[in-house]
Amino acid sequence: MPTISKKRPRPGDEVNLRLGKTLWRAKIIEDRGPIGIEGRQIFRLQLLDGEGGEPQSIEAPAELLERVGN
Amino acid sequence: MPSNSLHRWNHDAHSALNQIQIAHAAVGGNARGRRFATLQLNHAYLVLISSHFQHFCRELHTEAVDYICRQNPPGAPPDPRRDILLLNLTPNRQLDSKNPSPATIGADFGRLNLRFWDTVKAVAPSLNARRQILLEQMNTWRNAIAHQDFIAHKLRPEGLTLPMVRQFRSACDRLAQRFDDVISDHLATITGVRPW
Numbered sequence: 001m002p003t004i005s006k007k008r009p010r011p012g013d014e015v016n017l018r019l020g021k022t023l024w025r026a027k028i029i030e031d032r033g034p035i036g037i038e039g040r041q042i043f044r045l046q047l048l049d050g051e052g053g054e055p056q057s058i059e060a061p062a063e064l065l066e067r068v069g070n
Numbered sequence: 071m072p073s074n075s076l077h078r079w080n081h082d083a084h085s086a087l088n089q090i091q092i093a094h095a096a097v098g099g100n101a102r103g104r105r106f107a108t109l110q111l112n113h114a115y116l117v118l119i120s121s122h123f124q125h126f127c128r129e130l131h132t133e134a135v136d137y138i139c140r141q142n143p144p145g146a147p148p149d150p151r152r153d154i155l156l157l158n159l160t161p162n163r164q165l166d167s168k169n170p171s172p173a174t175i176g177a178d179f180g181r182l183n184l185r186f187w188d189t190v191k192a193v194a195p196s197l198n199a200r201r202q203i204l205l206e207q208m209n210t211w212r213n214a215i216a217h218q219d220f221i222a223h224k225l226r227p228e229g230l231t232l233p234m235v236r237q238f239r240s241a242c243d244r245l246a247q248r249f250d251d252v253i254s255d256h257l258a259t260i261t262g263v264r265p266w
Binding site: 019020022032033036037039040042044047059060061062 | 132148150
């Protein structure tokens with residue numbers, strides 16, 4: 001079972017994105033930098049378990065992400 | 071106070087673009103190669119303006135989406151509708167891969183339920199309409215230079231002068247300020263709080 005790391009996520013890392021009761025597995029494809037509101041760190045992610053079709057990429061702040069693995 | 075995106079445009083982008091201006095001024099004299107060198111600098115300058123403007127527009131879109139989707143502070147009940155927006159406002163965004171043409175910019179900011187260019191042109195209509203045309207022309211030049219295909223765009227490489235490039239840069243400057251105002255007003259209208 002994958003472990004959750006507290007290290008800061010980086011491009012290439014697999015992460016969990018929790019939105020409400022749904023947990024999405026994703027891979028970080030770009031560190032957009034501290035460009036969110038009040039300087040929040042934003043990452044571009046590719047969702048790994050989307051429901052069919054083309055892989056979707058979305059953006060999310062660091063605070064919603066949990067790095068999976070070491 | 072401007073958005074973080076506009077702050078970076080005004081500082082980081084300007085700093086980089088000013089370096090090209092300095093390089094242009096340094097290529098002085100009457101040597102035979104000067105005209106060719108400055109022509110290449112004009113081409114590089116225009117492509118750099120376009121790339122920084124794309125960067126600004128993309129960052130402004132990200133900042134706006136982050137403002138809309140940011141959940142309530144801990145302790146307050148989360149709003150699940152914001153999570154749905156987070157999942158749907160940035161996939162397949164055109165500014166992630168396409169040039170910052172008026173159509174690309176309008177399509178992406180239109181996702182925020184905004185008739186973007188109509189709103190931009192609601193203030194100083196003739197000036198902002200002119201800037202929109204200049205942005206379209208800048209993108210035509212950008213494509214011709216990047217693909218080294220001037221004939222397809224009915225342009226001549228030597229037709230791009232430094233005053234023209236400066237005019238494109240000035241249009242981007244004014245549009246960046248106006249975009250910042252438009253998005254700030256729009257977010258204030260839909261959330262009740264001005265973001266910047």
